[in-house]
Amino acid sequence: MFFRIVAAMACAAGIAGCTAYSGPTHNTDIVTLANGAKAYRxxxxxxxxxxxxxMDEVKRICGDKPATRILTVDHVTSDLKSENDPREITFQCSTPVVEQPVQPAPVAVAPVVAPAVASAPVPxxxxxxxxxxxxxxxxxALGSATLxxxxxxxxxxxxxxxxxxxxxxxxxxGYTDSTGSSELNNRLSAARARSVQGYLATAGLRASTWDVQGYGSASPVAPNTTAIGRAKNRRVDIQIDGK
Structure with missing residues (x-):
């Protein structure tokens, strides 16, 4: 498969569009990533x-060069469930690796042992x-998915x-407090979770699998009867599983 599909909705945090052009079945942008590199969307x-x-447009752009996925956005149903059907792909065309000639093995030389230096503690x-x-x-911000x-x-x-x-x-x-309708809370919590995913992906974080969900007002960590409790319940939890 040309890309490993990630079931998520994209956020534009960290990506700025530079040039846009379209065809009968797609829209294509040249975008700038958070690290300043150029990519296609x-x-x-x-x-x-x-x-x-x-996928056809990605192959057309990259030609014989391998395509490296930066972020994919899956099509979702009206109840915010992923359909495993990517409708937005951000990618770069990589330069094929050229095999280098094998060099003669170097002559073994006794290593010079430097005195041990204590490593600085990690901040x-x-x-x-x-x-x-x-x-x-x-x-x-209240009612917003913007970071x-x-x-x-x-x-x-x-x-x-x-x-x-x-x-x-x-x-x-993503989670919200209990104010507002269930439909609004589910939609807002999912949008905030996707905003976090989009920012982490463009900042260079890589994971084999992304599990991005919005749970509305479910699983409160504090009572919703006070302003402090509601603020604690409006949250996005990010956790690494595995290595």
Missing amino acids: VQCLGLLESSQSC AHLAPARKITLHGDATF TPVATAKLDDFVAANEGVDIDRLTIA
């Missing part, structure tokens, strides 16, 4: 378009992190702490 969101339209904010939680109005600077700073620390870690499964769960 193909969208096939119309009723007459399909995930195959997106606490960069220690390996297995789980973080974005709490309350400091990380999302605040406080939230992106916490996510940047999380990415830095897990640089080079092979992540089997990354779970992102």
Whole structure:
């Protein structure tokens, strides 16, 4: 399969569009990632378009070069369930690896042993992190799925702490307080979870599987009868499972 499909809705956090052009079955943008690199984003969101339209456009753009997935957005049903049908793909065309000629083995030389130097302690904010939680109005504005600077700073620390870690499964769960309708809370919690996923992906965090869900007002961690309790319940939990 050309890409490993990830069932998630995309957020534009960290990606800025530069150029756009379209065809009869797709829209294509050239975008700038959070690290400044350029990438392509193909969208096939119309009723007459399909995930195959997106895949065909990716193959057309990259030609003989391998395509590296940055982020995929799955089509979802009206009840926010993934259909395993990607309708947006952000990717880069990689340069094929050229095999280098085998060099003669070097002559063995006795190594020079340097005196042992004590390594500096790892700063606490960069220690390996297995789980973080974005709490309350400091990380999302009320009724919004847009990340605040406080939230992106916490996510940047999380990415830095897990640089080079092979992540089997990354779970992102969004929650709200009990105010508002169940439909609104489910939609808002899912949008916040997807915002977090989009930011982590564009910041360079890689995982074999992303589990991104919104649970509305379920599983409160504090009473919803007070403002402080409701703020604690408005949260997004991010957890690494496996390695």
